[in-house]
Amino acid sequence: MARITEAAGLTGWVRNQSGTVRLVLEGPVEVVDRFMKRLESELPPRASLEGVHVLSREFVKPSQVSEMFTILDSASDRSMRISIPADLAICPQCMKEVLSPSSRFYRYPFTTCTDCGPRYTVVETMPYDRERTALRDFPLCSKCMEEYTDPGNRRFHAESIACPVCGPELAWRGQEGNLISAEDPLEEARKAISEGAVVAVKGLGGFLLVADASNREVLKKLRKRKNRPAKPFAVMASNLSVLKKQCLVSAEEEELLSSPEAPIVVLRTADNPSLPLDLLAPGLNNLGVMLPTTPLHLLLAESTGDDSTGSFDFLLMTSGNRGGEPVCTSNEEALTRLKGIADFFLLHNRRINLRNDDSLAVVNHSGVQIWRRARGYAPNAVSLSFPLKKTVLAMGAELKNTICLGFDNEAVLSPHTGDLETPEALDGLEQVVKNFPEYFGKAPDTIVTDLHPDMHSTRLGMRLAAELGVPLLQVQHHYAHALAIMCEHRLKEAVALVFDGTGLGTDGTIWGGELLHVRETEWTRLGTLAPAILPGGDAAVLRPAIQLIARFWQQGLAVDKRWQRRLGVTSEELRLWKTQFERRINCYTTHAAG
Ligand SMILES: [Zn+2]
Ligand SMILES: [Zn+2]
Structure with missing residues (x-):
């Protein structure tokens, strides 16, 4: 904002105010008007303008006009709207710097800028400023400070800026969690992967298990250790050209893979691929693939510097967890829970405050369909066509749980929490249920749960409603599915076919394939599949x-x-x-x- 305001020749100030930007412009009327008209087109690529509210216009004497444009400290005003930015995949410019020997970010796995890097996963409290993120552990060196404070620099106020001098660093540990002294942990990790090891890597929003996707033996070993005989694994392709030899990639899929959200995209496999698909995705003719989403991912694939290990076209990247449990986020957790699965650990000291898995998407006849909404997408809000009178916290279901906080015209979905079958998963749910309302400065005044009394999310919701002394609303599972789709597509009435295996019905039996007639506040069950x-x-x-x-x-x-x-x-x-x-x-x- 400062950069484009100064370029327009205006003075004044700007401040982050709990998710909104407050801007005071000072200058000749016609210059201010021209600036306002062009504001949207002048914004950097990752910024989007939701709306502009002009609060006041005042005429001042030229002598009262400020001499320069200033950035004021963020104001934490809970009455204002807050939005937590989503994590963004590495941008092309940072990618270039990470691979360029002359850059000070050469081979640095935590390079970020205003267009890319961690956001949601490093947030501690709002508003989003460096001092309220995990990056506060790393005071800026003079060079980073220079870039951070220079309005003309592309890292101007990049809250997660870091460099090899001042930022987070990697550490290399063995199977037992023992620290192995290594001059270059990255090189050690790449060497181990090339020799058939499974390496647990601390990623952006959680741990990953990484291995050479072309090595049949390591794939077999990992399936056995993870007790995962047939579920497909996702892989990371080092770039689009190697990917196109293995999978069919449409223009829309290519765009999705290369987007800042950069989800895992499920692609049709090409004829005669060289990857061992029988082990990666047994019995399927498609494969979940992503491109490098962080500098660390990129540097694991690419051979750089004096590294004698060649580049990997494909790395297997699967979630760092035991079957059914959520993905590990802290070093200590990973060293305990992934013991026996990983041969080595590539750790770092940038804390992950909130778990965020890789998103999973597919492009089908109706466009992009998101199967798992997490990194890149969450916690972006879904805007509602009607304002909510209350702040509603919806607890989600038992499997593939996600919670939702609704207020004003927004429904904010948490990243996918996973199946609530383990104590670790329940801890994850409790954490997000506590953090979400806090971050948004919205205390729930209604709790919504599923009708099923045995779901862990229902039980937690009931407890919460009692603790907070707020009403509890229980919604039938299939009806909730229909309503969610209706909200997304802004429908007021629908005949909905809802196919979902096990939702408790209003008659006490388990419903499944249901035909419902839904209006805004009432609904009827028109039919169901034969029992x-x-x-x-x-x-x-x-x-x-x-x-x-x-x-x-x-x-x-x-x-x-x-x-x-x-x-x-x-x-x-x-x-x-x-x-x-x-x-x-x-x-x-x-x-x-x-
Ligand atoms: Zn960048
Ligand atoms: Zn630095």
């Missing part, structure tokens, strides 16, 4: 053969030896399920689509 019996309850979800067999029995059909063989079911299992089915022992009835 099916699931012997063994959740066991039938993990073993789809049970579901098929139970449907045979429901229709009065027998399951012969041929079917038994094709479904890989033993006679012993069949007998057990049959007894359960006939006596309705531990059987659920479901209306789910599948």
